[in-house]
Amino acid sequence: MGRSASASASGWYDEKSSLVKKGPWTPEEDEKLVEYIKRYGHGSWSWRALPKLAGLNRCGKSCRLRWTNYLRPDIKRGNFSQEEEQTIINLHALVGNKWSAIANNLPGRTDNEIKNFWNTHLKKKLLQMGIDPVTHRPVTATNSDNIHHLYYLMINHILSSLAPQLLASSSSSGTCSSLANNNLMMNMNPWGNNNNADLMRLHYSDDKIQVLRNILVQQLLSSTSTPNVEAGFNYLLPSYSSSSVHDHIDHEYSRVNINHNNYSPHLQGFGNGGAPIGFVPQNPTHAIAQPSNLSSNISGLLKAVHDLDHSQPPRTPPVLVPSSGSGTSDKLLGYDHHAPFFSSTTGSNKICTNTNNNNRDHSQQLKLGGSSSSNATPRDDHDQLPLLVSSAAPSPESSAANPTVENNISNTTYSTTFEAWGNPPDLMDHDDEATNHSYWKDIILEDMANLVEEVSQFDFRHDISIN
DNA sequence: AAGAGCTACAACCGCGAGCCA
DNA sequence: CTGGCTCGCGGTTGTAGCTCT
Numbered sequence: 280m281g282r283s284a285s286a287s288a289s290g291w292y293d294e295k296s297s298l299v300k301k302g303p304w305t306p307e308e309d310e311k312l313v314e315y316i317k318r319y320g321h322g323s324w325s326w327r328a329l330p331k332l333a334g335l336n337r338c339g340k341s342c343r344l345r346w347t348n349y350l351r352p353d354i355k356r357g358n359f360s361q362e363e364e365q366t367i368i369n370l371h372a373l374v375g376n377k378w379s380a381i382a383n384n385l386p387g388r389t390d391n392e393i394k395n396f397w398n399t400h401l402k403k404k405l406l407q408m409g410i411d412p413v414t415h416r417p418v419t420a421t422n423s424d425n426i427h428h429l430y431y432l433m434i435n436h437i438l439s440s441l442a443p444q445l446l447a448s449s450s451s452s453g454t455c456s457s458l459a460n461n462n463l464m465m466n467m468n469p470w471g472n473n474n475n476a477d478l479m480r481l482h483y484s485d486d487k488i489q490v491l492r493n494i495l496v497q498q499l500l501s502s503t504s505t506p507n508v509e510a511g512f513n514y515l516l517p518s519y520s521s522s523s524v525h526d527h528i529d530h531e532y533s534r535v536n537i538n539h540n541n542y543s544p545h546l547q548g549f550g551n552g553g554a555p556i557g558f559v560p561q562n563p564t565h566a567i568a569q570p571s572n573l574s575s576n577i578s579g580l581l582k583a584v585h586d587l588d589h590s591q592p593p594r595t596p597p598v599l600v601p602s603s604g605s606g607t608s609d610k611l612l613g614y615d616h617h618a619p620f621f622s623s624t625t626g627s628n629k630i631c632t633n634t635n636n637n638n639r640d641h642s643q644q645l646k647l648g649g650s651s652s653s654n655a656t657p658r659d660d661h662d663q664l665p666l667l668v669s670s671a672a673p674s675p676e677s678s679a680a681n682p683t684v685e686n687n688i689s690n691t692t693y694s695t696t697f698e699a700w701g702n703p704p705d706l707m708d709h710d711d712e713a714t715n716h717s718y719w720k721d722i723i724l725e726d727m728a729n730l731v732e733e734v735s736q737f738d739f740r741h742d743i744s745i746n
Numbered sequence: 747a748a749g750a751g752c753t754a755c756a757a758c759c760g761c762g763a764g765c766c767a
Numbered sequence: 768c769t770g771g772c773t774c775g776c777g778g779t780t781g782t783a784g785c786t787c788t
Contacts, residue, residue, distance in 0.1 A: 301757080301758075302757075302758090302781085302782090303756070303757075303781095303783090304756085325772090325774090326774075327772080327773070339773090340758085340759090340774090341757075341758080343774075344756090344758080345756090345757080347775090348757080349756075349757095376777065376778085377776090377777090378776075378777065379775075379777085390775090390776075390777080391755085391756080391757085391777095392755085392756095394777075394778085395754070395755050395756080396755090398754095398755095399753070399754055399755075400754090749787105749788090750786100750787085750788085751785105751786085751787080751788095752784100752785080752786075752787090753783100753784085753785075753786090754782100754783090754784090755782090755783090755784105756780105756781090756782090757780085757781080757782100758779080758780070758781085759777105759778085759779075760776105760778090760779100761775105761777090761778105762774105762775095763773105763774090763776100764772105764773085764774085764775105765771105765772085765773080765774100766770105766771090767770095767771090767772105
C-alpha cells in the first residue's frame, strides 16, 4: 500500500521512507538529536531536514515529537501533583480535549503527557466518582441533579460576567481580600483550585448554590449595569444539546404544577406554599431567611427556565425577603424564581433574556480567548484558554444583531422589584416604590462585601466521598 | 515460574491551518 | 488562486513493564 499524500506532507515519510527507522528511540539517537539542536538552535533548519543534518535515520516528524514530548530541557518529569490534577480537570471542563491549551497552563508538561494522564488516570477517576469525564456531570444524574447542575452553570456563568463588579465591591469595602486576589471564579467552581486533597467531592451544595444565587440577586440590585443574563441562558441551554432538555423541562414543570396545584397560578412551582425559592418563611412578617430543600429550588428553576423558554413574561415580580438578623447568612435574600433573572433599573425591572428558542446566540458561550468561535478553529485557539468572564455584557450591538431578544418582552416592566411577601415592619404599609427600593438596596450594599467573602470561602465539595 | 491480562506511556498517524512561491 | 510544504494538534496504536492467576 502506497503512502498517502497527507502522510508525506505531514512529514512522516520522505523519499527514502522505507529506510526510516520507527519505534522507540535509543539513547544514541536522543544524544544526536539533542546535540544538534543544542549546537544549532532553532530556526536555521526545518524538522524535515534535521534528521539528515543530525545523522539520524528518522523522519523529521518523529524527531520533532521526540524533542517536544521528551527531550526538551524544560520538560517536567515525575507524577502530576494534586494541584496539576485539579488544574487539568478544571480546564478540561472548560475546553474539552484541547490538550495543548491545557498544557500551556501547566509549565513543563506536554500536551501528549497530559492527554495520556487524562486517558489513563483522570478519566477513570472521574468515572469512579460517577462523573462523566466528557460532560463533567454526574453519570447517573437524576433529573433533579441535572437541573441543579443547570442551575449551577447558569449562576456561575452570570456571576462570571459580574466578577469585575464583585471585585470592585469587595475592594471598596476592604473586607474581601480573597476576592481581591482575583480568584472569584475558582472559588465559585466546585472543581475549584482549592488545596483540598480530596478532589473527589464534587456534588453540588444546595445551600451554597443558594448563596451564589443570592449574591447574584444582590449584584443585580446594586449594579448600575446590566449583567449578562442572556449570555447565561445562551450558555447553558446549548450545553444540554438534545431537544430532550426542553421536553424534560416541560415534563418537570408539568409535574411540579401537578404537585402544587393547590396554589394560585402565580405561585405554582414552589414547594413551600409560595415562599421565595430557597427560603422558607417562618413568619411572613419577619421573613427570616432559611435554606429550603432541593426540590423547591428545582421547581423554581424549572419554572424560570420554562417561562424563559416559552417566551412568557414572568407572572410575578422577583421577591426579596428582608432579613432580621445582624449576621451575614441570615440576611441572604430570597428570590422568586417565578420571575426570570432581571436587571435592575430604577423603579422597574426590565426582563433581560433571550426568549426565542430559535435565536439563541451561541456565540455567548465560553470562547477561546481572543479568537472568534467557528467550526474551523484558528490555530491561536489552541494557545489560549477560554475567558472565564463571559465574552461581553449584552451590548447595543448584540441586541441589534439579535433583535428578537428583547422584542418579546421589552415592553414588559413590572411595578416593583420589592413586592416582598414579607415586608419589613416599618414598610409594611408603605407604597412608595422608590422608598422600598432604596431600603432594600441599602441593606444589600451594606452586606455585600461580607456575603461575597462568605461565598468565596465556601467549600463546594461535599456529599461524595471517594476511597 | 510462566503466561495471560492490564496499565502507562511513548510514538505513530491523519488531518488541517498557515505560509509561501 | 493553487499547490506544496511545514508545523501543530488530537486520536490511536504499539509495547514495555507490571500484576494476577
